[in-house]
Amino acid sequence: MLKKDEMPSIPTLEDVARASGVSTATVSRCLNAPDRVSEKTRKRVMKAVQDLGYAPNFGAQALAAKRTNTFGAVIPTIENAIFARGLQAFGEELHRAGVTLLVASSSYDPAREEEQIRALVARGADGLLLIGHDRHERCYDFLERRQIPHIAAWVYDSGCDRLAIGFDNREAMTALASEVIGLGHRRLGYITAEIVGNDRARARLEGVKAAMAEHGLDPDTLIVRGTEYSFQEGADAFAEIMAQPNPPTAVLCGNDVLAVGAVKQALNLGLRVPQDVSITGFDDISVADIVTPGLTTVHVPHWEMGARAAQMLLQLRNGEDRPDSVRLDTYIARRGSLGPPS
Amino acid sequence: MLKKDEMPSIPTLEDVARASGVSTATVSRCLNAPDRVSEKTRKRVMKAVQDLGYAPNFGAQALAAKRTNTFGAVIPTIENAIFARGLQAFGEELHRAGVTLLVASSSYDPAREEEQIRALVARGADGLLLIGHDRHERCYDFLERRQIPHIAAWVYDSGCDRLAIGFDNREAMTALASEVIGLGHRRLGYITAEIVGNDRARARLEGVKAAMAEHGLDPDTLIVRGTEYSFQEGADAFAEIMAQPNPPTAVLCGNDVLAVGAVKQALNLGLRVPQDVSITGFDDISVADIVTPGLTTVHVPHWEMGARAAQMLLQLRNGEDRPDSVRLDTYIARRGSLGPPS
Numbered sequence A, B: 001m002l003k004k005d006e007m008p009s010i011p012t013l014e015d016v017a018r019a020s021g022v023s024t025a026t027v028s029r030c031l032n033a034p035d036r037v038s039e040k041t042r043k044r045v046m047k048a049v050q051d052l053g054y055a056p057n058f059g060a061q062a063l064a065a066k067r068t069n070t071f072g073a074v075i076p077t078i079e080n081a082i083f084a085r086g087l088q089a090f091g092e093e094l095h096r097a098g099v100t101l102l103v104a105s106s107s108y109d110p111a112r113e114e115e116q117i118r119a120l121v122a123r124g125a126d127g128l129l130l131i132g133h134d135r136h137e138r139c140y141d142f143l144e145r146r147q148i149p150h151i152a153a154w155v156y157d158s159g160c161d162r163l164a165i166g167f168d169n170r171e172a173m174t175a176l177a178s179e180v181i182g183l184g185h186r187r188l189g190y191i192t193a194e195i196v197g198n199d200r201a202r203a204r205l206e207g208v209k210a211a212m213a214e215h216g217l218d219p220d221t222l223i224v225r226g227t228e229y230s231f232q233e234g235a236d237a238f239a240e241i242m243a244q245p246n247p248p249t250a251v252l253c254g255n256d257v258l259a260v261g262a263v264k265q266a267l268n269l270g271l272r273v274p275q276d277v278s279i280t281g282f283d284d285i286s287v288a289d290i291v292t293p294g295l296t297t298v299h300v301p302h303w304e305m306g307a308r309a310a311q312m313l314l315q316l317r318n319g320e321d322r323p324d325s326v327r328l329d330t331y332i333a334r335r336g337s338l339g340p341p342s
Helices: A013-020 A024-032 A039-052 A058-065 A081-096 A110-122 A137-145 A169-182 A199-214 A231-242 A256-268 A302-317 B013-020 B024-032 B039-052 B058-065 B081-096 B110-122 B137-145 B169-182 B199-214 B231-242 B256-268 B302-317
Strands: A070-075 A100-105 A127-131 A150-153 A164-166 A188-193 A223-227 A250-253 A278-280 A297-299 A331-333 B070-075 B100-105 B127-131 B150-153 B164-166 B188-193 B223-227 B250-253 B278-280 B297-299 B331-333
Touching: A013 A024, A013 A039, A024 A039, A070 A081, A070 A110, A070 A302, A081 A100, A081 A256, A081 A302, A081 B081, A100 A110, A100 B110, A110 A127, A110 A137, A110 B100, A127 A302, A150 A302, A164 A302, A169 A188, A169 A199, A169 A250, A169 A278, A169 A297, A169 A331, A188 A199, A188 A231, A188 A256, A223 A231, A231 A250, A231 A256, A250 A256, A256 A278, B013 B024, B013 B039, B024 B039, B070 B081, B070 B110, B070 B302, B081 B100, B081 B256, B081 B302, B100 B110, B110 B127, B110 B137, B127 B302, B150 B302, B164 B302, B169 B188, B169 B199, B169 B250, B169 B278, B169 B297, B169 B331, B188 B199, B188 B231, B188 B256, B223 B231, B231 B250, B231 B256, B250 B256, B256 B278
Parallel strands: A070 A100, A070 A127, A127 A150, A150 A164, A188 A223, A188 A250, A250 A278, B070 B100, B070 B127, B127 B150, B150 B164, B188 B223, B188 B250, B250 B278
Antiparallel strands: A100 B100, A297 A331, B297 B331
8 A cells, every 4th residue: 555645636626527538527427327428438438437547536436416226125145045146147247337336244133224224324235235124214214315216126026116126935835835735735834034024934934824724724833944045054944944843844945045954954864855853945946946956946047137127227216207017927846846745 | 215305314423412411512412422422422322313314414424423333344255155254254344343245246357346346435435455465556555644544354375465264275275285295195176256357266286286286297287277256066077077088086175165065976976985086175164064975175264264354454444553464274174975995
């Protein structure tokens, strides 16, 4: 790092204008509305920007242009792969539109999510991707007051007016649980993440219970263990469930990370999957196919969801008509971890 | 979203001061130097900030305080788990210090990384985490001119003066390759990511060749396949290597994602691991223990690396003495995927 007295002066907008032989207004247009400048001029100006190491004064620029070409996303976790693919798709689509994506991870903590939403807006985010609808009304007030376009992904709830792209978590899990019950399973276990503040987790649990009720099973007999999302936590919860006096013949899991942990634990316990116990996941992330046997799980169209969320948010940011919320389809990806009870 | 004419007015610093009964200078201190305000005052002011939905004007605030309590990280990929754990640790440690982390993913594209570094600085990042040392000198000029503290992680190179925390990628891979060769393997394969612009990948490949030379094997006999980091790409590269007329008895991989793909492919091809072919990884991320057999791999202390990177960067940001670069130790995590050739 240079000491203060060795520090070269910070280049200004005027320096860039001088170096590229255009007006400061043109430089500003190149930075804020590049589609309104000829390709040739833009290239020359951007070369000067790079050569001089110019960075726009974010305060002045944001105030002048009201557009930073930066979007934010606040996701619950970066450590496991649940959101990774959808987020990558979201970022790629934004990149194509010249928008930089900045991501914050809230560790499933609502207070931290709120801080991060504020930080991203304070740092000039033009648009925000959020996961699910569960958050304090204050967060929405905050965003609406500032007219920051935002969209919820990983969720579709026809009863909610907020803009969203996702799938019906409840219905998707009901479909999978119905398939499990249809194979003859009567005693079921379920491993879930914390359902407070997580509408997706809550809807999936409800989905299992709905399927049980539909098929004449008592939803109160479902053996439920709540835990955090990691392979190890899934493994531990599975061991607890199987230590019951009359253990279930099928254990459904709220996501693939938990389910993969459960499959590994089954092998450790000397249980064959699916002959001794069936295990299912939710998400169809890449590890679902890595574990042996592969997971039967709900396939979520992560890439499509992320890419379309970006398109919808760009539409809003560009002042076009507000798009409708989008409901995506899921399907059951059938692999070896689910079979009839023996 | 509210229409313009329904939009409530945006609350100002003055509104917060009025609501909490303190001066605007005190509100400003609460936001920018909370440790200089009494807990009681801070709580009252922060409640008013929340109730009113106040967000500091980032331009004015940054100019006044020169501290945004936001750090950035630019990582090559968010889609696979290589950087996830270290990044989570980095974020947790920053969170404890009241700093919000914003993450950008460059998709291993140097031009995009440069854009993201600029965007993070333009958005007011007080400090930056970068992965490895490989980037255009221009990026460093840019950061130094603005005195933005930065640190490289996932790399330790005693020949480089830049601040870093990491491990010796070359030496760690040499140790693993020596163990492979020590078991009697003579024909080796290697699957690597693109080595241009990736000093870690380059050093690991060099490490394998160094071990071969040390043990009297000709490094030119190493069968190398370059690919992208994904399970599928690792699987495809492994199939290509094993389709050689005289296939290797051990295939080392530049990271665990590639190695897990290779193990799955071996099973598809009807090859037993390690009896027919040994496979090793690098990183010891959680999937290393999910695949069957488990991966023998280089264990990297991801959590420690991320947490200490945060501490070092905070030290710099706080104007304390520049810390020394840190070299972390790695070790070989031995699981079932490596055995003697049969």
